[in-house]
Amino acid sequence: DTVLTQSPALAVSPGERVTISCRASESVSTGMHWYQQKPGQQPKLLIYGASNLESGVPARFSGSGSGTDFTLTIDPVEADDTATYFCQQSWNDPTFGGGTKLELK
């Protein structure tokens, strides 16, 4: 299985720029996607194909990377962005990262 590794938590102030990273144990080309999950809710697709913004998602969210290293950027961060962010690869049978919990100071 392709293992995806994320840092467990980040804390930033509103208005700042935050980058959330995801590293794959093997190359997944651009088959990487990002989801946002708020407490008690289902995950919501933000970015697909490493850098494509899902319809209806604010342009403050962007994604980059290919191969094994990927980044989700939120700029500027807003209070409503408090959530856990998961990466997921689809190059092989789908696997998810453990999630990065974003907290606002």
Add this chain to the structure above:
Amino acid sequence: QVQLKESGPGLVQPSETLSLTCTVSGFSLTSYSVSWVRQPSGKGPEWMGRMWYDGDTAYNSALKSRLSISRDTSKNQVFLKMNSLQTDDTGTYYCTRDGTTTGVMDAWGQGASVTVSS
């Protein structure tokens, strides 16, 4: 409007079989694939398997021996059955729609909470 809704028992006895139904609306099961994903509390999601739009299936190799996914297109439903449940199968079970790009889960149900306990 694309919608998915999971239904099934919230409590399952150890060693018993879990049966869940995903009822979809706003899209056709013969045009889009549907995956099952589960998530233990406080952990990352785990892909369980997929019902392809053409009726074929794919399973997570770790669950394949216990898992079966089927569908009824006339009722817009996808079914999950998993046997020999243990306590570490406790979690929230989601059905998701694979978007136009395979493996991108562009819509999720609200989830069904499943507890495995005697």
